[in-house]
Every structure is written in C-alpha cells, then in structure tokens.
Amino acid sequence: MPTTVIETTSNGRESDHGLTSRYVSDFLRRYIGPGDVLKPLSPEGCGVLIERSGRQLKTLLYTPIRYVTQPKPNKDGAGFLARVEIPESTDTSSALFLSGEALTRYFYGLDRGEARKSLYDYLGTPETATPADLRTAWRLRQLEFGTPAIDQVERVWMERSFNILAHPDLRNCYDVLRRDEDAQPVFPYGGFGFILVEGRLSADSGAFFADRILAYKPEMRARKASLLLRQCEFLTDLVICRDPRRRLEVFLDTSLLPGVNWDLTWNHWKRWLRTRINVDAVFVRTGKYRLRNGEWILQAWDVALPSRLQVTLPPGVATDVERARAIAALLGEHAEVVGRTRAEIENKPVEYVQVQEWFDRLGVSTHLKPQHVTWESDYEAYYFEQLRRRSTTWFLFRREYVFVWQKALVAEIPRPGHATYVFAKPADVQEFMHRYSCVSRPDIRRNARNVAIDLGFIGRVVRGNKKRRWLNDVLKIAGENADCTEVLD
Numbered sequence: 001m002p003t004t005v006i007e008t009t010s011n012g013r014e015s016d017h018g019l020t021s022r023y024v025s026d027f028l029r030r031y032i033g034p035g036d037v038l039k040p041l042s043p044e045g046c047g048v049l050i051e052r053s054g055r056q057l058k059t060l061l062y063t064p065i066r067y068v069t070q071p072k073p074n075k076d077g078a079g080f081l082a083r084v085e086i087p088e089s090t091d092t093s094s095a096l097f098l099s100g101e102a103l104t105r106y107f108y109g110l111d112r113g114e115a116r117k118s119l120y121d122y123l124g125t126p127e128t129a130t131p132a133d134l135r136t137a138w139r140l141r142q143l144e145f146g147t148p149a150i151d152q153v154e155r156v157w158m159e160r161s162f163n164i165l166a167h168p169d170l171r172n173c174y175d176v177l178r179r180d181e182d183a184q185p186v187f188p189y190g191g192f193g194f195i196l197v198e199g200r201l202s203a204d205s206g207a208f209f210a211d212r213i214l215a216y217k218p219e220m221r222a223r224k225a226s227l228l229l230r231q232c233e234f235l236t237d238l239v240i241c242r243d244p245r246r247r248l249e250v251f252l253d254t255s256l257l258p259g260v261n262w263d264l265t266w267n268h269w270k271r272w273l274r275t276r277i278n279v280d281a282v283f284v285r286t287g288k289y290r291l292r293n294g295e296w297i298l299q300a301w302d303v304a305l306p307s308r309l310q311v312t313l314p315p316g317v318a319t320d321v322e323r324a325r326a327i328a329a330l331l332g333e334h335a336e337v338v339g340r341t342r343a344e345i346e347n348k349p350v351e352y353v354q355v356q357e358w359f360d361r362l363g364v365s366t367h368l369k370p371q372h373v374t375w376e377s378d379y380e381a382y383y384f385e386q387l388r389r390r391s392t393t394w395f396l397f398r399r400e401y402v403f404v405w406q407k408a409l410v411a412e413i414p415r416p417g418h419a420t421y422v423f424a425k426p427a428d429v430q431e432f433m434h435r436y437s438c439v440s441r442p443d444i445r446r447n448a449r450n451v452a453i454d455l456g457f458i459g460r461v462v463r464g465n466k467k468r469r470w471l472n473d474v475l476k477i478a479g480e481n482a483d484c485t486e487v488l489d
Helices: 100-108 119-123 131-142 152-165 168-179 266-272 317-333 335-345 352-361 381-388 429-436 441-446 448-455 467-478
Strands: 037-040 048-051 059-065 080-085 095-099 193-201 207-218 220-228 232-234 239-243 248-252 276-292 295-312 393-397 400-404 408-412 419-424 457-462
Touching (some): 059 095, 100 152, 100 168, 119 131, 131 295, 220 248, 317 335, 335 393, 381 467, 393 429
Antiparallel strands (some): 193 207, 408 419
8 A cells, every 4th residue: 555755854754845645655665764855756646756865966766667768878988878768747857767787787687896696597597498498497496485595585586587588588688798798788578667766867857867776666467368379470499479459479488388399380381270379477568669650659568477477278289280281281282273263363253162163173182272262360260250151152352251141241351450341232243243343441431432332331340359249240230130149248
C-alpha cells in the first residue's frame, strides 16, 4: 500500500509546502532523509524529484518511463548516453539521460575496477551453455531459494542473470561488454515502468543526467496466450515466437518444447503447421518503433520473461509436422502445375473442381488440395473450413476464396484481422464472378461506380478475437441458421 510522503525538515517534522497529498511507494520512502525536498513532476504525483541537501549536490529522480533508446556516444567521447522517454504529463525534467556505465553496472553486474561474479556464475553454468542448459540451471537454482544460504539479493541476481542470458540479444550484449568495457550497453526489455536514479539536473532544469540506477520496476502482467507454431522463427537452439497482431514475443528453448526436434529448414515450410502452443507467462512491457506513413511510431509489445514462463504442447504435434512437411514437398514436386494454376486464378475466379480436375489429369498426389495453391503462412484454417463446409461449391481468386451458400456468396481472406464480405446470391454465379474480378474491396466498401449495389453487397464482418462471434455474425448476415453449439462461446 502507498504511504503519504511529504517534505521533512531537519528535525523530521512535516513541512507545509503543499505536498501532504502526494503519494509514493513504501520503497521510495527508504531513500528520503531529513532535509530532503520532494517536488512532484506532474499534477498526478506519479513522479518525484528529490533534492538532497548537503549530499554532494546529488539529486534523485523517481519517474515513470516509456521507452529507452539505444545508447549513443557522449559528446565528449567518454562513454554512452541513453535517452529515456518520460510521459508527457511531467513538467519538470522533460528529458532523462542514463549513462552507459549506469546501465552496465545495474543490469549486467559489471563495474570497472571491481571484481564481481559473472551472470554465468550466478547460475552455475559455463559460458558455452545452451539455452536449454541455462533453463536447467535456473530450475536447479530455484530449488535453493528456500535455503538460508541464498539471501534476497542473491535470488534477485539469479533471476536477472537468467532473464538476460536467456534472451539472445541481451546475452550477446553481455558477452561483448565483458570483453570490451567500451562496448555499447542495451537497456534490457525496452524500459516501460518506473525508475529511481541518482544524478543531477541541467542548469535550465530541462534535463536530468543519471549516473546511477538505484532501482527499476518494469511494467509487468501475467497473461495466457495461444501462439501459432508457424509464426515462430526456428534458430539452431532457440525458437522465437512473435504475434504481430497481439504484439507478443516469446523465446523458447528445447526444454520447453520436448519432442519438437526442429532445425533451420523448418523456416522454409512452417507455414503449413497448424499447431498452437499454450503459453502461461509474466510479460514485461517493451517498445518497438515502426515506420508508418513516413513517421516513426512507438508500438508497445509484451515480451515473456524467461524465468516466469510455462509452455503446454497439444497432442499430435509430430503428426502435424509430418503433414506440413509433406504438403511443402508436394508443392515443390508439382511446382509447374501449381504455378500455372496461380497464374490462371490471378485473372479470374476458378471453381475448385476445375483445379482438382487439373491435378487429377496431371497425376498430382491426392494429398495436395486446391486451397493449397494460394494458402498463405498467416491464414487460419478455422475460417476457411467453417465457410467451406456450408458451401455447395467454392472458387479460388487471387488470395481469396469465394464460397457459394444457399442464400448468399461469401468472399473470404482467412487471415486474422481481415473482413468477410457477404453478397446476395445472384441468379447467375458465373456472371457474378466475372464482375467481381473487375473490382476491388475498397471499391465495394465505397460503392464506387455503384459496384456494391450491382454485386448485391450485403455487408462485411470484421474479425476480432472471438472466432465463434465472427461465425455467428456471418451466418446472421447471410440469412443462414446458426447452430447454437457452434457459435456460442
């Protein structure tokens, strides 16, 4: 629970400077002494500047931060400075700069002229340890947490060591810093949270230069997620799973994926995998800049802490892997006919039975299906199958599938985040397909040249996180009866 912290006089009594309503954590109170002056950074009181009288002019800054940039060389050529983004609500110290030495000492345990244990020593592993070796060592060290020999400081460094060494970029940064004290440090996991630093204000009070980090509390939250294995990047001894839509990132080693004996070749055919892995983890908020319309935009991402990560694999992973590998092999074996088919459907919709006839005529394996011709890596089989099973027939057209239902036509790109377009069923389906091939989805949305009216456009359903809700909405617009067991969550 937060406690009221106010400015104090030398005798420890409360002063009357209007700060009695400011709240900071119990943690911060430990750093406040008699005579220190507290100045809130914003009306909300979420940040505090602590002026320490008679202490070599050192000042403390406690503030929320949003992002820490990559450190850049200092103007005087001595060390690095990293700029820290502070929420715009603060009206004192609009800029915060962290010295590279502060980052190196606090996060990586490296201090010039002082011999300290390495992060590998905290885990009891050699520098050549694989990611799986690191996790095994971390699990063994966790068993020692309850013993008197392991104090709180030791536990903190054990977990910090694992979270840095289990992240490939941070481990590389640490290894370089150990060899070269002039190397560029990295702020681990981006920098969203609260930080307490010691340093000095600039002459105009517009910037704060921190040469020591006293404490950092990242923004964290526990959450569960289901991630597609095909969205992962397969490295030699690590799998990196990223979900751009939900902005999640998870690092997995072989001990978290037992029985999944991947190699680098998986990246060439992984798009055919259907397996989802279930993740239960504590995620730390980080940030990544992305270029949008000529402007760099900061996007918040959640990265799973390796030390607080659990993974559950569903049954049938091996079967799914073999199926995916077989489809990729078939596409390669029959690349010529697949290429000709793609060229044909680029110009006009082609009924799937026609594609199947081409396959049969050329002796293509029965395991290769018409939808495989245009299937993309981020397509979801659920959307395709739900529409296909209710169809009398369906067509392939560019990256879409057009399904003919009893009362409607449904155009679908089975990709999360896209919309399903529904049209009234025409008297002549082939004529509809001809006209549909001459327009675009933006034309239909704007009803340019009355194309929406001419095509009998009913409406579209934009997908969210609830798949069954999407199905219910599509059935409702199309005038189809919904089975309550299928569409109710």
